[in-house]
Amino acid sequence: MNSMPLPATQRDCMSAATKRYKYLRRILKFDQMDFEFAFWQMLYLFIAPQKVYRNFHYRKQTKSQFARDDPAFLVLFAAWLCITSVGFAIVLKLGFLQFMNFLLYTVFVDCIIVGIIIATIFWFVLNRYFRQKTEVQDVEWGYCFDVHLNAFFPPLILLHFFQLFFYNGLINHEWFISRLLGNTFWLVAVLYYMYITFLGYSSLNILTKTHLIITPLPLVITFYIITLVSGFNITLALMYFYKNRVV
Structure with a gap:
């Protein structure tokens, strides 16, 4: 007697579980990871992030998934977290x-937990309100997490690496130029995050109205101007927060 065919949602669920299993199984097999390509993606997230998402479409055509199947990017991302934490x-x-307390907090809270929360929110909202009504395919949760990592990498390098070279000599003062430089670092970081997130989801043909992702842009710029006028140095405030949470 032939078994009944599984519902589409159940097949999709099983497929997603299989993909997660294969991804996690490879996370410690460094010889099977393409670190050169992952490094290429990190570089292009700064200079031409749209090219990174072209590869996601190619993966969809060849492997039937948008999300990364190679954990090399995540491993390099974790390595950068360790390096910047030393700084x-x-x-x-x-x-x-x-x-060690700061490193563990950065990796497990700032990166993993916050990333899971943001990816889950986007996954739910996009599938519920932005997906075209005629589409059966939905946005993969793994793709949402990849978009977050892509968008988070440039701010990580800007704020946790380049900014550190200016902190003690210039930013760590009450001068106007200090908060101008520190707050501008944060403005550029936030704009990078918003733009790369927008690129990630606007590249999916199954979604509509993705331009709404960048609608908070005027609020971000307004807040930036207010901080300069009011004398609020964002970098100093966050540095105090970072230090107090590990002391």
């Missing part, structure tokens, strides 16, 4: 235990 430890003069 923070030096700038903030953290002890070894404080550095």
Whole structure:
């Protein structure tokens, strides 16, 4: 007796579970990862992020999924978190235990937990309100997480790496130029995140009205101007927060 065919949603669920299993199974097999291509993606997220998403479409055509199937990008991302955390430890003069606490907080809270929350929110909202009514295919949760990592990488390098070179000598003061430089770093980082997130979802033909993702842009710029006028140095405030949470 032939078994009844599985519903489409159940087949999709099983397929997603299989993809996650294969992805996690490869996460410690460094010899099977394409680190050169992952590094290429990180570079192009700065200079031409739209080219990164062209590869996501190619993966969809060849492997029937938008989300990454190679954990090399995630491994390199974690490596950058470790490197930048060392920089923070030096700038903030953290002890070894404080550095380890900061590193664990950055990796598991700032990156993984926050990333899971943001990806889940986008996954739910996009599938519920932005997906075309005639589309059966939905937005993969793994793709939402990839979009978050893509969008988070340039801000990570700007705020947790390049900004550190200016902190003690220039940003860590009450001068106007100090908050101008520090707050501009944050403005550029937020704009990068919004733009790369917008590119990620606007490249999906199954979604509509993705331009709404960048509608908060005027509010971001207005807040930036207010911080300059009011004398609020965002970098100083966040540095105090970073240091207080590990002390």
